Amino acid sequence: MGRTADQIPLFDSLSRKCVWVNGPIIVGAGPSGLAVAASLRDRGVPFVILERSDCIASLWQHRTYDRLKLHLPKQFCHLPRLPFAAGDPKYPTRKQFIVYLESYAKHFGISPRFNHSVRSAWFDETCGLWRVRAVAVSGSTEVEYIGRWLVAATGENAMKVVPEIEGLAEFRGSVTHVCDYKSGEVFAGKRVLVVGCGNSGMEVSLDLCDHSAHPSMVVRNSVHVLPREIYGRSTFELGVLLMKWLPLWLVDFIILLLSWLVLGKTEKYGLRRPRTGPMQLKTRHGRTPVLDSGALDKIKAGEIAVVPAVKRFFAAGNVELVNGEILEIDAVILATGYRSNVASWLQESDQLFSKDGVPKKPFPNGWKGRSGLYAVGFTGRGLAGASTDAVKVAEDISEAWKEETRQQKRVGACHRRCISQL
Numbered sequence: 068m069g070r071t072a073d074q075i076p077l078f079d080s081l082s083r084k085c086v087w088v089n090g091p092i093i094v095g096a097g098p099s100g101l102a103v104a105a106s107l108r109d110r111g112v113p114f115v116i117l118e119r120s121d122c123i124a125s126l127w128q129h130r131t132y133d134r135l136k137l138h139l140p141k142q143f144c145h146l147p148r149l150p151f152a153a154g155d156p157k158y159p160t161r162k163q164f165i166v167y168l169e170s171y172a173k174h175f176g177i178s179p180r181f182n183h184s185v186r187s188a189w190f191d192e193t194c195g196l197w198r199v200r201a202v203a204v205s206g207s208t209e210v211e212y213i214g215r216w217l218v219a220a221t222g223e224n225a226m227k228v229v230p231e232i233e234g235l236a237e238f239r240g241s242v243t244h245v246c247d248y249k250s251g252e253v254f255a256g257k258r259v260l261v262v263g264c265g266n267s268g269m270e271v272s273l274d275l276c277d278h279s280a281h282p283s284m285v286v287r288n289s290v291h292v293l294p295r296e297i298y299g300r301s302t303f304e305l306g307v308l309l310m311k312w313l314p315l316w317l318v319d320f321i322i323l324l325l326s327w328l329v330l331g332k333t334e335k336y337g338l339r340r341p342r343t344g345p346m347q348l349k350t351r352h353g354r355t356p357v358l359d360s361g362a363l364d365k366i367k368a369g370e371i372a373v374v375p376a377v378k379r380f381f382a383a384g385n386v387e388l389v390n391g392e393i394l395e396i397d398a399v400i401l402a403t404g405y406r407s408n409v410a411s412w413l414q415e416s417d418q419l420f421s422k423d424g425v426p427k428k429p430f431p432n433g434w435k436g437r438s439g440l441y442a443v444g445f446t447g448r449g450l451a452g453a454s455t456d457a458v459k460v461a462e463d464i465s466e467a468w469k470e471e472t473r474q475q476k477r478v479g480a481c482h483r484r485c486i487s488q489l
């Protein structure tokens with residue numbers, strides 16, 4: 068591991084090492100971690116990024132399916148200070164997005180410490196510093212990073228949600244969470260139950276159809292399905308534009324009217340709409356509407372069956388639904404969502420985060436805690452929300468870092484806080 072003057076090992080033992088970081092410690096090298104790092108680099112502030120995986124943007128590299136594309140136009144998905152290449156399409160593919168993020172990291176000279184899984188982080192009142200313990204995934208080494216600022220950038224998708232459904236553990240066929248799904252190829256000819264009808268459940272069901280599998284999709288609740296584009300214009304872009312002039316309820320009214328013209332009544336196909344409009348649900352509750360990329364046509368054609376909630380699975384390979392119907396199935400794909408893991412590693416007394424691992428204060432106020440704690444990318448607003456957070460966090464840390472650096476220079480070049488030994 069390379070050492071720079073900003074990261075000085077304080078003491079080494081066989082299994083534990085202490086590293087002083089003259090700048091923020093960023094946890095997570097996804098788009099949020101990269102965005103805040105780039106914004107800090109721009110302001111001349113040093114940092115360390117700790118990443119549990121072996122690459123940047125591990126969600127996109129290891130935990131997404133082959134056919135995935137950004138579902139918002141690229142101008143809403145780029146990170147601060149570096150837009151997508153002009154040659155990239157309006158909706159970059161997963162691969163193009165990864166290439167963009169790799170070049171982003173290279174452009175800003177960002178080299179995260181990979182295979183470093185943060186297990187705990189707490190603020191040590193005695194020295195006024197954050198103490199962040201990471202385990203090097205390859206071996207038994209534990210490294211403690213110590214610094215004045217901590218940025219949580221581990222994302223809203225750090226852990227898969229696996230529901231507890233009776234009989235699921237005994238079910239004889241394959242059970243996969245969508246984060247391990249790559250393509251429908253391996254399911255050709257199989258009857259597959261897709262649990263969940265968010266963007267993942269809908270697109271995986273479509274992918275299964277395209278690979279000659281037979282999906283049934285569980286829809287247990289209401290859901291907003293919108294066309295990805297309305298008459299050639301991104302629905303999201305239209306929503307953002309209208310929101311500049313009109314109240315949210317009116318924006319929703321217009322979007323729902325246009326969606327009805329393009330898609331027809333989704334209720335006819337078992338996709339009941341929530342009472343609250345799609346943009347209100349997204350901005351107030353973080354519930355993303357489905358931006359349809361072709362699944363609805365397959366539902367209309369009967370190639371994707373919409374079914375109600377699951378009551379229980381049977382070991383023999385069938386499933387009972389809440390309406391009493393029994394389906395024979397070969398495999399289950401859980402498209403049941405994700406959650407934050409912040410509560411599992413961050414101990415904080417001032418409670419920037421709720422017990423669910425997301426900031427308590429709603430956007431745009433959830434980015435700053437006390438004692439040098441920050442959050443980037445927990446806004447429920449995708450990549451644009453992460454970029455907004457990142458710029459604010461970098462500005463704030465940069466001011467504090469410059470002030471501390473000036474003070475240190477005044478006191479003497481080598482002045483450093485006293486750090487207790489482990």
Ligand SMILES: Cc1cc2nc3c(=O)[nH]c(=O)nc-3n(C[C@H](O)[C@H](O)[C@H](O)COP(=O)(O)OP(=O)(O)OC[C@H]3O[C@@H](n4cnc5c(N)ncnc54)[C@H](O)[C@@H]3O)c2cc1C
Nearest residue numbers: 095097098099118119125126137138185221222444449450
């Ligand atoms: C399938 C999918 C598609 C999406 N598509 C879009 C889209 O088109 N447009 C849009 O705006 N948003 C989209 N989103 C929203 C999504 O939130 C962003 O795309 C984005 O990846 C979030 O970036 P992030 O850095 O906050 O989190 P992540 O990308 O999840 O990155 C967090 C990083 O932190 C690391 N990490 C976690 N815990 C630890 C730990 N304890 N120690 C060290 N490292 C840790 C992880 O390994 C990961 O690399 C999508 C989400 C999903 C799941």
Ligand SMILES: NC(=O)C1=CN([C@@H]2O[C@H](COP(=O)(O)OP(=O)(O)OC[C@H]3O[C@@H](n4cnc5c(N)ncnc54)[C@H](OP(=O)(O)O)[C@@H]3O)[C@@H](O)[C@H]2O)C=CC1
Nearest residue numbers: 136137138230263264265266267268287288355402403404
């Ligand atoms: N760029 C793109 O094209 C894509 C973007 N994404 C994004 O990734 C994020 C995650 O999306 P996604 O993976 O779809 O997760 P979501 O959290 O959006 O959806 C989870 C789905 O699972 C359902 N569910 C959860 N538990 C159960 C259960 N026990 N029984 C039945 N249904 C259940 C939920 O239903 P309920 O509403 O009733 O809780 C919901 O329909 C979103 O922000 C999404 O926009 C995802 C895929 C593609």
Ligand SMILES: O=C(O)C(=O)Cc1c[nH]c2ccccc12
Nearest residue numbers: 139303349355356447448449450
């Ligand atoms: O894909 C996601 O998770 C997003 O959060 C992107 C997004 C932000 N605001 C929206 C409004 C409607 C549809 C998608 C999004």
